[in-house]
Amino acid sequence: MLVKLKIAVWKVLGFIDMLPLKWKGVRFGKGCFVDGKPYVRMAKGSKIILGDDVTLISRMQHNPMLRHRMAIHTLTPEAEIELHDHAGLSGCTLVCCAGISVGEYTIIGPDTLISDTDGHHYSPETGWRIRTAYTGSPISIGKKCFVGARCVILSGASIGDRCVVAAGTVLNRDVPAGHMASGNPAVITPLPKILGGPGKKASLANAAPASR
Secondary structure (H helix, E strand, C coil): CHHHHHHHHHHHHHHHHHHHHHHHCCECCCCCEEECCCEEEECCCCEEEECCCCEEECCCCCCCCCCCCCEEEECCCCCEEEECCCCEEECCEEEECCEEEECCCCEECCCCEEECEEECCEECCCEECCCCEEEECCEEECCCCEECCCCEECCCCEECCCCEECCCCEECECECCCEEEECCCCEEEECCHHHCCCCCCCCCCCCCCECC
16 A cells, blocks of 8 residues: 555656646656656757656656756757657756657666767867857667666767667767677677677677767
């Protein structure tokens, strides 16, 4: 009985936490769950679209690894963030000027930064400009991926289906389906077949080169 009561309370609190996001224009599918209060800032004309059963976690009681609540920023009218069905994110920061897509059944660990913008730009006359430049390339994360805690995924990265990004990885290159990225700079290795990869003996001859 107590467990059922707790679940009911979580659902009510989740609905309350979801309301400010709906008022800001975030589009929700069926069965979404928001735990805590994500910080959301949307440029006029931009889109944030959540599929069915998407989960956003911003409450430390739910995930003890969290250091801050979720933050989602769209910086341009063209920006579009889409979290597909059954995706789950905990305490992540998403910064978008072009496009960020997270596939079905993909989960992303706490304190991960996903940014498709290059941020500041360099001028030969003045050096690094203080004012942010909203330019960059879209980021795509495939289906059934696992992204560990405190990763950094940068502009232009494309991650295939059934990939793993190990905790603390800095990624600015493509990851073929069924592979793991780990370290800084990221090293790409095939996952075993039990995790949806091609197996340890597979060759990386066709792996995508660094995007920059």
